[in-house]
Amino acid sequence: MQQFTVPQFIDVEDKIIGPITVRQFLIMLTGFMFIGLFYKLFDFSLFLVTSILVFGISGIFAFLKINGMPFHYFVLNFVQTLGKPPLRVWNNRLNLLEAEEEKEVKITPTETFERPRLVTTSRLAELSLIVDTKGVYRGDNNNGIKVNE
Numbered sequence: 001m002q003q004f005t006v007p008q009f010i011d012v013e014d015k016i017i018g019p020i021t022v023r024q025f026l027i028m029l030t031g032f033m034f035i036g037l038f039y040k041l042f043d044f045s046l047f048l049v050t051s052i053l054v055f056g057i058s059g060i061f062a063f064l065k066i067n068g069m070p071f072h073y074f075v076l077n078f079v080q081t082l083g084k085p086p087l088r089v090w091n092n093r094l095n096l097l098e099a100e101e102e103k104e105v106k107i108t109p110t111e112t113f114e115r116p117r118l119v120t121t122s123r124l125a126e127l128s129l130i131v132d133t134k135g136v137y138r139g140d141n142n143n144g145i146k147v148n149e
Contacts, residue, residue, distance in 0.1 A: 023070070027058055028058055030058065031054050031055060031057070031059075031062075032058075034054050034058075035050075038051055038054070
């Protein structure tokens with residue numbers, strides 16, 4: 001049988017320049033390109049204000065993580081949450097209609113209806129032991145268990 005190596009740590013991004021990943025590098029590069037564009041377009045005081053703002057925003061998007069996920073995922077989840085209704089209301093009428101539909105089902109005397117057996121905790125432990133021993137242990141009482149011999 002062939003053996004294969006299973007990749008591990010697939011959620012860790014590759015580092016390209018020291019501790020900086022490709023995503024972080026591209027975000028910061030985009031921020032620096034905007035800063036260069038602002039240097040050409042604006043006078044020095046406006047350039048200074050906008051460049052500090054862009055540098056801060058790009059740094060936040062590149063390096064900040066909230067609950068172990070990058071900041072841009074947090075922003076996307078936040079925007080999606082804003083689009084959903086803030087309050088969910090349970091509609092009891094739908095459940096009543098479903099209950100009425102279930103009551104309408106009638107079983108004729110010719111049909112047989114088997115009620116499913118309830119499995120208790122002790123019964124679950126016994127079934128677990130039978131499965132763990134691969135059928136060697138057959139249980140104290142074989143209530144409904146068919147074992148191939």
